[in-house]
Amino acid sequence: MSDQLDGKTVGIVLAPRGSEEAEFTEPRDAVTEAGASVEVIGVETGEVETVNNDLDSAGSYEVEKTFADASVEEYDGFVVPGGTVGADILRADDDAVEFVHDFFATEKPLCVICHGPWTLVEADVVDGRQLTSYHSLETDIRNAGGDWVDEAVVVDEGLVTSRNPDDLDAFCDKVVEEIEEGEHEDRETDDV
Known part of the structure; x- marks a missing residue:
């Protein structure tokens, strides 16, 4: 266990069903091992079941706080x-x-992986950004004004994106690195 993220709090999302287990547990474990505390946020509190490969039941995890009850200021x-x-x-x-x-x-x-960038598209924050995702989201991202690239992990001023579970090692390393770095004041947010 390192102390890279001591004193930092990281929020990690779980959907009511259908979140990919490894894409939840591996980043959670990486930031925890780096010293951060983690809070699981979702649409509703309680136990939710994750999946493997979109179809197979996996583990059950506790959602501690809803989006409605969480504040962006609470998380690093x-x-x-x-x-x-x-x-x-x-x-x-x-x-x-x-x-x-x-x-x-x-x-x-x-930090967003695989199909997670759909939420970025819906939140209207990809215009002018370079990012990656699961390959089937390429058109969605381009239509939203993003510059989609086929790379294991892409960092654009603190926006960390990755393609799929095969890229989790690179993704987790960047997640820890970027959270340790902190705010990215150069990130253009005037239009969001």
Whole structure:
């Protein structure tokens, strides 16, 4: 365990169902091992079940706070896992979309993987940004004004994106690095 993130609090999302387990647990474990405290945020509190490969049931985890009850000021970084169903549920939830939009405006690290960038598109924060995602989101991101690239992990002024579970090692390393770095005052947020 290191002390890179001592004193920092990281919010990690879980959808009511369909979040990809490894995309939740591996970033959670990486920031915890680096010394951060973690709070799990979702649409509703209580136990939720994650999935493996979108279809197979995985573990059950506790959502501690709803988006409506959370404040962007409470967190030094925020992680949005993928999972096709989970990401689709989140992008259709007004509180989740508003939270992601407002968190992006804080200039603090926002870390999103796989299908999670659907929420970024819905939050209207990808215009002019370079990012990656699961390949099937390329057109959605480009249509929203983003510059989609096919790379394991992309960092654009504290916006950390990654393609899929195969890229989790690179993603987790960047998540820790960017949260340690803190706010990115150069990130253009005037138009969000």
